[in-house]
Amino acid sequence: MTGNDQMPEATGQVSDAVKDNWVDRWAPVTTRPYLRLSRADRPIGTWLLLLPCWWGLLLAMLYDGRAGWHDLWIFVGCAIGSFVMRGAGCTWNDITDRHIDGSVARTASRPIPSGQVSVKGALIWLVVQALLGLAVLMTMNTAAIVLGVLSLAPVTIYPFAKRFTWWPQAFLGIAFNWGALLAWTAHAGALHWPAVVLYLSGVAWTLFYDTIYAHQDSEDDALIGVKSTARLFGNDSPKWLMRFLIATVTLQGLAVIMSAPDGQPLMMVVALCGPWLMGWHLHWQLRQFDMQDNSSLVALFRSNRDAGLISVLFFAFALML
Structure with a gap:
């Protein structure tokens, strides 16, 4: 077989990567394994x-x-930092899970x-990505830098x-939503209670979407x-899922x-x-939820980019008033 007829095992593609993703199509061949290790072929994690x-x-x-030019850099810096630190986190995850991953079909x-x-x-690629993330973090204020360093604990x-609790999705939520605290602090110079409440909302959201995602592996997870x-x-x-919603x-x-x-x-x-319409999006996901349909589970999980963007858009609209 040639071209698109090749199996993932023959081309090095990961089985659950996004079809025709930029890594498999455009990235230099020597960089592809490392970009796949960072999940660059599956951008949904960076969005989340x-x-x-x-x-x-x-x-x-x-x-x-208040709004200033530095907020524009925070906006962009968060995007850069999310890309490289999500990659670092995925690399660390795959290093620690290397003996488990081989036993799970996906x-x-x-x-x-x-x-x-x-x-x-x-490990070398992990250090490179972490240093890039540190470079972005060092452009923020001292309080944000401290929060960024503290985020390494839940990420680690x-x-x-998943080896010691039935609630690994909660630990993912703790790590994945840390940016709500950090970005607030990068702007305000200090952490305030609304940021903490927003952070807890994000943790609940992660429990929602990652429970959906985890149903793909339920049978293999039970075996191992x-x-x-x-x-x-x-x-x-x-x-x-309704409670998390x-x-x-x-x-x-x-x-x-x-x-x-x-x-x-x-x-x-x-x-x-924002939260009201985001809630309706999550409700739509819940109505479509079928724990036996893996392709549907992946699609619902990825749709959470759109769910989260709803709040971004309405928060931005509110600032323009």
């Missing part, structure tokens, strides 16, 4: 790491009524278990969580003893109310449209 950062930045601007084609990248090579722990909320909830997953919308709405300036009711109402 980035969106809470943008929520935090925009609500911080709403909170104190992950067996990843670069380390498939032999495309050695553990030593992965997360890959091991890996824990997840998908396995814990089983057929009760829709009930739990309600928590996401309620907490994000509360963060908006706490951030909105006094005497600006229209600004608050427009901003509240």
Whole structure:
């Protein structure tokens, strides 16, 4: 077979990568295994790491009524940082999971278990990405830098969580939504309660979308003893997803109310449209949820980019009023 007829095993492609992604089509051949290790062929993770950062930045601007050129850099810097630190986190995850990934159908084609990248090579790539992330972080204020360093703790722990708890998705939420705290602080110079409430909303959102995602691997995880909320909830997953949906919308709405300036009711109402419409998107996902249909599970998981962008757009609209 040639061209697009080649199997992933023959081309080095990862089985669950986005079809016709830029890594497999355009990246230099020698860089592809490392970019796949960073999940650059699956950008949804970068979006899910980035969106809470943008929520935090925009609500911080709403909170104190200030906006400057440095906020534009925070906006861009969060995007760069999310790309490289998501890549670093995925690299660390694959190093720690290298013996597990080979036993799971969806992950067996990843670069380390498939032999495309050695553990030593992965460690070097991890350091390169971490240094790039540090370079971005050092352009922020001192409080944001401290928060960025503290974020390494949940990132380091997360890959091991599925070995000792049924709630590894909670640990992912703790790590993945840290940007809401960091971006708020990068703008405001200090952490305030609305940012903490927004962060908790993001954790609930992660529990929602990553439980959906984890259902793909439930059978393989059961065989090898890996824990997840998908396995814990089983057929009760829709009930739990609804609880996470309600928590996401309620907490994000509360963060908006706490951030909105006094005497600006229209600004608050427009901003509240973000969590409200995001909630309807999550409700649509819940109605489509079928734990036996892996292709549908992946599609629903990836649709959370659009769900999170809804809040970004309405927070931005509110700032323009």
